[in-house]
Amino acid sequence: MRSVLGRPAGVAVVAVVVVAAVVGLYWFQPWKIWQDETVREALPGTSVGAAPSGGAAASPSAAPSGPSASASPSTPAGPAKLAAGELISHEHKTSGTVRLLRLPDGSHTVRLENLDTSNGPDLRVWLTDAPVKEGRAGWHVFDDGAYVSLGKLKGNKGDQNYALPAGVDPARYSSVTIWCDRFDVSFGAAELIRA
Template identity: 40%
Template sequence: MTQHQTPASPDFSAPHPPPDDDSPPHDPSPVDPTRRRRPRRSLLVAIAVVGTALLVAALVLFEPWRLITRSTVDEAAPAASQVLGEGRFVDAEHATSGTARIVELADGSRSLRLEGFSTSDGPDVDVWLTDQPAGGDWHSYDDGVHVSLGDLKGTDGNQNYAIPAGVDLSRLTSVVIWCDRFDVAFGTAPIRIA
């Protein structure tokens, strides 16, 4: 009688030997190639949005085009005026030149006259009378008494600014071209009322 042998069943509980080659184990789950790119794409979009916002903020705050823009205002000198005091501009944060004169008109009103004036353009630039000495620290002019005469009319030319009635000129010693946005003087001129 012939005895029939059945082959032994494989033992699935035993550990499998590692493959002979160095290939990584096969992951049977499907891989979506766009899924791995999404975090990177989101990061790039976020960086682009933040970068654009910072650029816009810098343009609004600094107004860099003003470094190359100029404007000329040529107003006639007030008629029948008496000079109460005058001084020449000295540079501060920006090159500034010309003469500042405080004049009194026939009707008793007073005015500041800038003649042969030239400075740089900038954001939020005003004309001030202050009690600080001309040629001082660029940031000091808003520390004491100051009187704003309004926005600077132009970077160049001859300009008149009305001085409000009741301003005590004996306490004020300088004319300042002041950039209010950055708290710096563009230029200053000494004025001493006799």
């Protein structure tokens, strides 16, 4: 009789342990500690292979003439830097540069350059109004005020771009964080210093 009672209890314990292990693996994703994802995106708003203006390849006969020739509107050469900052480490060692850019079409993007941080579950790039604080004091401040999620972190290393949604005023925000949404903690952050 004792083996009959012990058997269902043993099966229940094993089932609970298996479910807990599966949930724990999903939640913490420990294998990401050893996986690096490198992204190398080009600087947005620049055209690759475009001929430089006023180059030697232009033929004199192809040059426009008349009053409209000198009155052509000037177009920006590329993205304009509005603000920039250096990433500091929080929960995980993090380094790199953050730039807030206005593209020639008037849209805005956050660019991470030379990013180097740990991989982790559910990492996001947030534009926030929170102050960047050193050490543990800065780990949890970024969800206290206003923030805009710019999407999932594309990779934990390299150069990458994150477009601001239409209607977001970049002047309202003063920092960028690599935010772990699963555990509500900053991996690293940068104060945006206006250009």
